[in-house]
Amino acid sequence: MDTIQTQVIIVGGAVAGGSLACALAYQGIHSVLLEKRKTPTDLNRGDGMQPRSLEIMEEWGLLSAFEKAGAIPAYGIEMYHPFLGKLLEIDLGVVKTAHPHLLNLPHRDIEVLLLEHARKSGYCQILYGNASDLIMEEGRAIGVSATIAGSEIEIYAPVIAGADGAQSALRRKIGIEVAFQEYEHDLLVLHAQRPDWFTGKLRTRVFLHQDGAAILLPLPDEKVRLALLVPAGQGGQWKMMTEEALLHQLIKRNPRLGDLKGIEKQGEHIYRMRKMHAPTYAAKGVVLLGDAAHVTHAAGGLGMNMALQDAHTLAAELASAFQHRVSFDQAYSNYERLRYPVNQGVIDRAEFMSKQLWTPSQRAFWGRALSLAIPHYLLPFLWKKITTSLAWRNAGILTPTPAKRSPFPALIVALYRLSQGRIGGHSHQNPVLLLSTQQENNKMHTVPLLFFPKGDQLLIVASNGGSDLPPQWYRNLQRNQQVILHIGSTSQKALATVADQDLHAELWPWLIERYAGLEAYQKKTPRQLAIILLQQEVPTEKKEPEFVAIGAK
Template sequence: MSEQQQTEVIVVGAGPTGLLLAGDLAEAGVRVLVLEKRGAAISNLSRAFAVHARTLEVLDARGLTDDLFALGGSRLGELFLFGSAKVKLSGLDSRFPYVLMTPQYHVERVLRERAEAAGVEFRFDCKVTGVDQADGRVTVRTEDGDHCATYVVGTDGVRSSVREAVGIPFPGEAVLESMMLADAELDAPPAHSPAVGSAGGAFCFIADFGDGTWRVIAWNAADQRSEDAPVTTAEIRTALKLAFGTDFGMHEPRWSSRFHADERQAPTYRARNVFLAGDAAHCHSPAGGMGMNTGLQDAANLSWKLAAVLRGADAALLDTYEGERHPVGEAVLRTSGRIIRVAANKSKVAKVVRGAVLGTAMRFDAVQHKVTGQISGIDVRYGHGHGEHPLTGTRAADVALADGSRLYEALRGGRFVVLDGTEPTGALDAATAEPDGLTRVVRPDGYIGWAGTDDPAAVRDYLDTHAGKH
């Protein structure tokens, strides 16, 4: 067959979002082509560094957490924000009650290896120059020729060629200019990681990768330079001294870069058969470390829907991608924006009030639950329609099954799992989950798609509409 006949989905961009999406599709039997403008080597430079609990659950449902942990990193059960404000991730209702601090390239490595093993085809050094749609097919134009598929997903970052080619705007604004990133060793590291400091018109964030390297994010209101100006060690040390009173004995960075933090979101994530995910759909400040995580969860939401529709499920299923993920993107922009604006506030009075108020508020369980749920992604839920059970759209917690496996192990391979809580000998192990008279259909992304009293016909109808021919 020709390439046009073979390829069902083209993914543009081989960052974490694109790699997860491509791997999911390939494991579901979909023919996938990934186009990437960079070379084939996985970069040892990393912008993202935090893998939150919900993302670890997503990776667990693909059998990848052990591989990621083996590459190194530090697991933090507490985050310290602005001195006395402590976020206690250790209380999360998850197998992963912490944030894993590890470079983005570690995440990319395990996702690339999985995608390659599943049969994903990669074209590197391949720059997209245009996108055309006609007769239910999408043609992606590149400098090396045309590539056609039924669906295309742009996961090609904030300067997405796919988004621009299909005419989807990307409104928003720059929150902070001239922010600096660097990875370096510290002779006298802070007592807690990550550490956040804000004083003297400077804001800095420091996090331990667990291998002797520390990620430093720094901003100094009094020293704003153009984005193409090289970052100097002196600039970073000055910002650290202003924010913390010390530069922690920072060595010459292994690498550094300058960027501006934007808050932008595409008003729609879809143009006919072309979709956007990850930074191509939304971007925000690095505060909270939610960017890569949000993109990976975009991919987990979209992948099973594309696979199902390609295998005969109702095409209207694809409309739910934007409906479910766009509000999540909005919420992440709000949360990240609040954190960065509070951190960058130069008023000394505001800083004193901030520390006192946040420190007190975080002592209340309800506040802790809300903050940890938002940052970790554990509390994300998708709205349910009129007449649907209240559990519909909520995250399914990992549980032990009657055969000794776990729910998230059963989800591997992009499967739906029906949990029968009506009989002690059903799919749930009575020792770990009390029968409650409810049947739950868990989607491949780990969210409950249908719930209700035992109704085999309703379950079959749901699967016929949502699962396709698996």
């Protein structure tokens, strides 16, 4: 029997598996991806990638491929009531990101591009076949047996990732039990030509109706994705309707939908609406992501984005494990601590949105409409704050809750440099240095940080004010450990290393004796605040390069 040895085995090759393969390749980690299907299905699934996902894809070097494939920008959501007019507009333009919009592309094309990128990276081997069983040793999975082109093979790796969907076989094999909550409605998905009135700044348009909302999502080639909420179990009746009968039903939902032409019934799909969140993301050496770990109502349109962002976080944590900074179990735990509250927040918001879209009684229909109309028309200042918050949440940028961005770090950097450390050189009775790390665009990111001398090394802490997200400078040095320190009037190169678990346990009490604020930050987040050791090189006499001060986040 043939055997393969790799670093990570990925079971499942849809968006979750393809994203993880890309994320691992970015981290320089080899993987073998097992997928049953040689070509993606034509099922109509999520088509929109939110701004946070676009940031990640740009980091992976994948964004341009999506743009070349014809993905179109969409700038938020508009919600219309048949009598009260436009009740809600979520404008992603208010989000401070390089990509204040969604990118919409048919789901099938998204899967293809992810797998193609992973394959071309040279870090991922894609095998088409069935994962037969887990290979266990002392109660822990160490590999997968699979059938590839009729031959049995065994694949071994220290990490096995289950990206095999909502009915995950791996999840069952490792004993993680889940409960699905069914909704009272299903979702019928069709495609049509984009109507003439669907112009201007493209946003998803939601037309509310007591029988269930109709949703139009703009797609490339002047098309739209049409999603209709229908009573649970009645999807088959809708699929059997003639085009004339279907148009009649659409006009009942909203007269403007009568302008839809070229409705494509081939490939139509009925989604059973349900939700699920696994109690844990890892067991017996197997870690779950995407639909294997959580299922959300399609109202938020974010299931695919959850999977992609799971992959990004998991790969970063696995990189630490492969660099022997943490154990694999600790990497799984860190991944779960970071992603679980974010994913639960998405599930909860989708639940809330579903209640706006499915209002089977007149009382519910008008009650929920008025809950939006009253602040919209009578409390405009409050409504603006609400819609701005919704925009950030729909962008995925503010989750998990980060420390607020402040202009002061950039000001401190400027004053520190001008005064050669005489201004801004101390805080909370501890010295301050400027740390410069290299970003993906090769520009330097410079921030002021408290530091704590210990022997011939300097210690700094990735606190980020107690945010659930690590600071940008920490993410930069995970990719490139070479940094530049500015202390007073001197600039020195240094090598940054992250303290392992044993060293962290030894240093943490010593650090909080010197600055009690660190303990307060740690209490605000489940993320363990990393301790970084800076080993200085000989001070350089060379001219200091131009740095871009962009704040402490």
